[in-house]
Amino acid sequence: MSNKNSIKIDVNELNLWYGEHHALHNITVPLYENKITALIGPSGCGKSTFLRCLNRMNDLISSVKIDGSVVIDKKNIYDKDVDEVSVRKRVGMVFQQPNPFPKSIYDNVSYAPLKHGQVKKGKDCNELVERSLVDAGLWDEVKDKLNEPGTSLSGGQQQRLCIARTIAVKPEIILMDEPTSALDPISTEKIEALMLELKKKYSIITVTHNMQQAARVADYTAFFHLGKLIEYDETEVIFVNPSNKKTEDYITGRFG
């Protein structure tokens, strides 16, 4: 696959074990800047595990052992001198279930930037909250009720609040783990449209079980099977002319 895009994350020979179980096998893949990359594959194929490697979320699991490298802007995030909290600040994450904090809409967005010392309470913080909610496509719906609890919003709005919360700390990369699987089709379309807007500023890597979603929004698609990266290419190639039979069988519903 020839490519002129700049690489944001360069994954090289990444292996991961859960105890004795070898879950990821020699994954080598370049992930591009300001592009959406979708990770697809049947349940248990390692796509979420791989996603969590990109911001060291697997460090939280004691039985996990990782080797290989995940280089972001020329620095391996698994180097000993790298602090995982600083990694997660640069690589934000949105989960399957919307999980707003049990706080107000305003506090959900301002919490992390205040904790990280990125802003101080007051005008700067208000501006950051507004900008994040605008970028997440939620501002018009919540601007008159910023003090209401985040949990009072609908599922789709809560997910966009989580995206606003993620982008408030100004990450460079956003990881999304099945961000719309708990949402109805209308909310899903809003999130997909939002992803297309967000990629102008961020590099996005998303896990999805919905192949149509991968086809609709992703620039690149990676197909995983049994912990191996089977095929990775432009989404158009994967969905029109995949080169690997396993990929073709999976996307045409013949297995998985």
Place this chain on the structure above:
Amino acid sequence: MLKPYEENINKIKSEVYEIGQSVIQSNKIALSALKENDMSMMKDISLSISKISDKSNEIDNLIVKTLALYSPEAKDLRLMVAYLKITNEVVRVAANARLFSKQFKKSFTNDLNKKDILEYTIPLLKSANEALILAVEMTKIDDEATLEQHYHKVCVEEDKTDDLYAMVSKNLLKLMTKKQELSKDYFEIMSSLRRLEKVADRAASIANLLLFAEVGGELEQS
């Protein structure tokens, strides 16, 4: 509707419109040549079938890509299927228009009874092109009632071309019997005019497909 999907649909529509326009323009030049009785004007027809074919392939591949990436349903699916068939119809329209101008220019010699030939050829070409103009305009219409009106107008023009072709054929057969030594030339003129009838048939097929895309129902080959 996601923006890239909408952009693809608009691109498909506008590119089909563009190739349709190139055929319409060549027919207009041919019509002026017939009206002026000056076949040299046909040299301005620059209809390249290979270019139209290439463009049509490009559009077809964009349609395949759009089907694969956006899984359109209902009206959107009908639209994609309709356009996939329309590109083929436009190539056939172009081939017929090209053959008409080439064959007619070659066969329309001074030995023939030009007056009798042109009497029905001009309205025949006019009707065939009018059918095509109306059909291609339908790519820009979203309103069901207006589409149906256009469709009926295309059908009227197509019927007119059938009638005019029948009349001109009758005249040509009479001329052939009068001057048997020119029967080959008259036959070639008749054969070129048959191309115009086919242009109108294809225009009706395009209109039918566009109506199917909007209104739905069963896909029928016309």
